Amino acid sequence: DTGVSQNPRHKITKRGQNVTFRCDPISEHNRLYWYRQTLGQGPEFLTYFQNEAQLEKSRLLSDRFSAERPKGSFSTLEIQRTEQGDSAMYLCASSSTDREARETQYFGPGTRLLVL
Amino acid sequence: GDSVTQMEGPVTLSEEAFLTINCTYTATGYPSLFWYVQYPGEGLQLLLKATKADDKGSNKGFEATYRKETTSFHLEKGSVQVSDSAVYFCALSVSTGANSKLTFGKGITLSVRP
Numbered sequence: 001d002t003g004v005s006q007n008p009r010h011k012i013t014k015r016g017q018n019v020t021f022r023c024d025p026i027s028e029h030n031r032l033y034w035y036r037q038t039l040g041q042g043p044e045f046l047t048y049f050q051n052e053a054q055l056e057k058s059r060l061l062s063d064r065f066s067a068e069r070p071k072g073s074f075s076t077l078e079i080q081r082t083e084q085g086d087s088a089m090y091l092c093a094s095s096s097t098d099r100e101a102r103e104t105q106y107f108g109p110g111t112r113l114l115v116l
Numbered sequence: 117g118d119s120v121t122q123m124e125g126p127v128t129l130s131e132e133a134f135l136t137i138n139c140t141y142t143a144t145g146y147p148s149l150f151w152y153v154q155y156p157g158e159g160l161q162l163l164l165k166a167t168k169a170d171d172k173g174s175n176k177g178f179e180a181t182y183r184k185e186t187t188s189f190h191l192e193k194g195s196v197q198v199s200d201s202a203v204y205f206c207a208l209s210v211s212t213g214a215n216s217k218l219t220f221g222k223g224i225t226l227s228v229r230p
């Protein structure tokens with residue numbers, strides 16, 4: 001068990017460009033979450049997958065954001081036509097569906113995005 | 117909607133001092149409560165949790181008790197160490213169907229000086 005990994009760790013892009021982030025959850029976890037954290041704030045929920053199904057999306061997730069988990073393993077989060085307001089830390093977390101463990105989410109190190 | 121309120125920070129303490137970080141919540145259902153910690157340069161780590169009223173979560177000398185009557189989950193430690201310097205987040209989760217998304221407070225930075 002190597003934990004949740006995220007790539008890249010840092011991304012600098014120009015306004016209007018598209019970016020894609022990847023999250024690899026803990027292998028036996030079938031629940032996967034994306035959060036966004038801005039400076040001085042706690043993480044905010046963006047979207048949730050159970051296996052390959054995207055079951056909930058926050059109103060924070062505008063039409064420029066799309067997330068996928070095609071085989072129920074890794075997930076990608078794409079932001080199209082980036083804006084300066086998208087600058088934030090993007091966090092991925094995973095959890096088990098085991099009744100005792102499902103409420104415990106394990107977080108990756110995050111991808112820090114800076115839009116110039 | 118669900119929300120978590122943490123006391124304003126930052127907090128600076130001397131080593132071996134007593135620590136209390138306040139956390140209160142509002143929730144539409146019956147939440148589980150968590151404290152997460154973020155050490156410098158690292159990701160969020162679960163510190164402790166409690167899933168029902170009067171439960172006490174504990175880990176690494178930290179404790180927090182789920183108080184339903186006061187909707188609180190204050191974090192305490194009897195004697196802090198320099199290595200406890202980090203950002204601490206209180207969070208709740210109310211399972212709606214299969215989704216157990218977390219709602220976080222703003223976090224508080226703790227600095228412990230030798």
